[in-house]
Amino acid sequence: MSKAFVPYLTAGYPSIEVTRALAHMLADEGADVLELGVPFTDPIADGAINQRAGQRALDAGVTPGDVLQLVKDLRADGFALPIVLFTYSNPLLQLEPLGGVSMVLVTDLPPEEAGDHIARCRAAGIDTVFLAAPTTPLERIATIAEHTTGFLYYVSSKGVTGARSELPADLEGQIERLRQFTDLPIYVGFGISTKETAARVCAVADGYVVGSAIGRVIEEAVEADADPVEAARAFVRSIDPR
Amino acid sequence: MTGPFDEAGRFGPYGGAYVPETLVAPLEELCAAWEEVLTDASFGRELDDMLSEWAGRPTPTTFAPRLTEALGGAQVWLKREDLNHTGAHKLNNALGQALLAKRMGKRRIIAETGAGQHGVATATACARLDLDCIIYMGEVDAARQALNVYRMQLLGAEVRTVASGSRTLKDAINEALRDWVTHVDDTYYLLGSALGPHPYPTIVRELQSVIGVEARAQILRAAGRLPDVLVACVGGGSNAIGLFNAFRDDPCRMVGVEAGGEGVATGKHAARFEGGSPGVLHGTRTYLLQDGWGQVLETHSVSAGLDYPAVGPEHAWLQDQGRIEFTSATDTEALAAFHQLSELEGIIPALESSHAVAWALREVPKLPSSQLVLVNLSGRGDKDVRQVAAMEGIDLG
Numbered sequence: 001m002s003k004a005f006v007p008y009l010t011a012g013y014p015s016i017e018v019t020r021a022l023a024h025m026l027a028d029e030g031a032d033v034l035e036l037g038v039p040f041t042d043p044i045a046d047g048a049i050n051q052r053a054g055q056r057a058l059d060a061g062v063t064p065g066d067v068l069q070l071v072k073d074l075r076a077d078g079f080a081l082p083i084v085l086f087t088y089s090n091p092l093l094q095l096e097p098l099g100g101v102s103m104v105l106v107t108d109l110p111p112e113e114a115g116d117h118i119a120r121c122r123a124a125g126i127d128t129v130f131l132a133a134p135t136t137p138l139e140r141i142a143t144i145a146e147h148t149t150g151f152l153y154y155v156s157s158k159g160v161t162g163a164r165s166e167l168p169a170d171l172e173g174q175i176e177r178l179r180q181f182t183d184l185p186i187y188v189g190f191g192i193s194t195k196e197t198a199a200r201v202c203a204v205a206d207g208y209v210v211g212s213a214i215g216r217v218i219e220e221a222v223e224a225d226a227d228p229v230e231a232a233r234a235f236v237r238s239i240d241p242r
Numbered sequence: 243m244t245g246p247f248d249e250a251g252r253f254g255p256y257g258g259a260y261v262p263e264t265l266v267a268p269l270e271e272l273c274a275a276w277e278e279v280l281t282d283a284s285f286g287r288e289l290d291d292m293l294s295e296w297a298g299r300p301t302p303t304t305f306a307p308r309l310t311e312a313l314g315g316a317q318v319w320l321k322r323e324d325l326n327h328t329g330a331h332k333l334n335n336a337l338g339q340a341l342l343a344k345r346m347g348k349r350r351i352i353a354e355t356g357a358g359q360h361g362v363a364t365a366t367a368c369a370r371l372d373l374d375c376i377i378y379m380g381e382v383d384a385a386r387q388a389l390n391v392y393r394m395q396l397l398g399a400e401v402r403t404v405a406s407g408s409r410t411l412k413d414a415i416n417e418a419l420r421d422w423v424t425h426v427d428d429t430y431y432l433l434g435s436a437l438g439p440h441p442y443p444t445i446v447r448e449l450q451s452v453i454g455v456e457a458r459a460q461i462l463r464a465a466g467r468l469p470d471v472l473v474a475c476v477g478g479g480s481n482a483i484g485l486f487n488a489f490r491d492d493p494c495r496m497v498g499v500e501a502g503g504e505g506v507a508t509g510k511h512a513a514r515f516e517g518g519s520p521g522v523l524h525g526t527r528t529y530l531l532q533d534g535w536g537q538v539l540e541t542h543s544v545s546a547g548l549d550y551p552a553v554g555p556e557h558a559w560l561q562d563q564g565r566i567e568f569t570s571a572t573d574t575e576a577l578a579a580f581h582q583l584s585e586l587e588g589i590i591p592a593l594e595s596s597h598a599v600a601w602a603l604r605e606v607p608k609l610p611s612s613q614l615v616l617v618n619l620s621g622r623g624d625k626d627v628r629q630v631a632a633m634e635g636i637d638l639g
Contacts, residue, residue, distance in 0.1 A: 159424035
């Protein structure tokens with residue numbers, strides 16, 4: 001099975017239009033799934049880069065409704081990749097219908113609290129992605145695997161989103177542990193920023209998620225008055241291990 | 243098996259544990275540790291001994307004769323948490339949780355603080371128990387409570403100021419949660435109010451319940467009967483739930499006073515019940531101030547300790563059931579109460595507690611003299627003197 005590249009974009013940074021262009025560029029560059037982050041005022045699971053991008057989008061007036069409109073516009077453009085809405089519990093409560101969205105991942109919603117969310121997504125034919133983490137005990141993995149559809153997201157490291165120089169030593173063992181509980185693809189995110197880390201993930205998992213590292217390139221391009229789409233294109237090519 | 247998703251963590255439709263997956267296991271560990279100390283008499287003894295020998299408990303319940311005379315209505319009594327070590331009720335919780343952390347083998351303590359009272363209490367407990375202490379505090383709060391920043395540093399804590407979002411208490415909690423998720427193995431998050439994911443609202447309520455347990459016995463002894471009305475300010479709601487909990491089955495009115503800021507109609511306030519709606523923030527489902535898209539709104543209050551967009555989940559449930567009446571007091575009313583209690587009773591109240599006193603100034607004149615009103619004086623106002631002087635144009639140099 002070929003490995004999946006799963007990029008993450010904070011929707012609305014630097015603008016909804018640029019996010020739209022970035023999405024198309026990522027599809028051209030071989031992305032398999034697109035994660036779109038909904039800007040939220042209190043992103044407790046995010047590191048500094050995604051926090052800044054979300055805050056700037058909010059400051060520019062971007063709403064979760066604009067993000068849903070972006071999804072619709074992408075579909076109207078013919079954008080065919082699965083789109084994962086990456087969000088927090090509170091803005092999600094106000095969002096519906098989720099037209100054009102393929103999957104929803106809620107960073108602060110464990111399956112035990114997700115009854116309403118799961119029922120709503122099942123009724124709408126939308127997948128519910130849940131996360132497993134290095135701290136997840138074995139007995140909980142079965143619960144998570146039971147409720148996740150689409151794919152299983154493995155959080156590589158303890159901590160918030162953000163580029164790291166290396167991944168934990170026991171990553172391979174952790175992925176093997178998850179395999180006992182699910183036949184779904186396992187994508188690994190949090191901290192992947194180089195071709196080496198992406199390759200290490202692809203050797204054991206089914207795909208790699210890159211978020212903050214792309215966000216940093218976008219931010220640097222914006223601040224240097226350069227084209228964020230071309231800067232991000234060069235970056236995702238440079239780290240693609242496939 | 244106990245855990246963060248237990249029914250015990252739910253208050254009707256409120257509460258729960260809305261947290262990133264990485265925090266589920268540490269919350270399970272905390273639930274188990276808490277359950278263990280509840281049945282371990284040596285923990286209760288150690289805590290009680292420290293509260294009495296080191297923190298100065300019990301605090302008195304004081305009749306306020308001049309205030310009562312000036313208001314010409316019900317008799318006003320004060321529960322004197324201002325006399326607790328560090329000058330507020332916050333130490334009751336900080337000490338209990340620090341002892342718990344020590345038993346769990348966690349040596350690195352992190353906490354958030356708004357007014358700085360919880361930060362000072364945590365730093366104080368950590369100094370006494372030889373634990374490392376890091377306090378997160380919003381930049382805005384650190385500027386208006388500079389004295390408390392220095393107090394925490396004197397006590398050996400590291401204060402990290404938070405420059406994101408509204409740079410107040412909610413952003414300090416965001417940053418503390420990010421720290422915790424990154425350092426779960428050796429770190430204990432010592433949450434300061436009756437909010438956050440289960441089991442925190444329950445742990446904080448139980449550790450603060452000493453306020454009401456003492457007050458109930460004291461007023462029965464001194465006045466020969468139960469109070470008719472209990473009043474407390476409500477930010478997260480720990481001093482309020484700490485007072486109310488012991489009176490839950492008594493026929494007492496319970497009044498929670500939120501920060502009305504410049505007036506609820508102006509939008510610059512922290513009155514979650516009057517101006518908010520149910521949602522999810524910082525791991526719990528409760529009332530919060532938010533826009534139509536679920537974005538959390540910035541709050542305003544003269545009091546940093548009440549300047550928070552959500553309220554403890556148990557308060558939300560007790561409000562829905564009609565057990566607690568919630569109302570608000572404006573900045574102006576709180577400042578007037580700050581002065582009046584100082585002049586009439588020789589007690590300078592914290593600006594937070596001044597909101598509860600403000601309710602008494604407004605409502606006590608309407609109540610018959612046969613009634614007893616017990617106001618929780620949750621903290622003393624020394625920390626606020628410089629701020630109040632500046633607001634009144636007085637230069638203290």
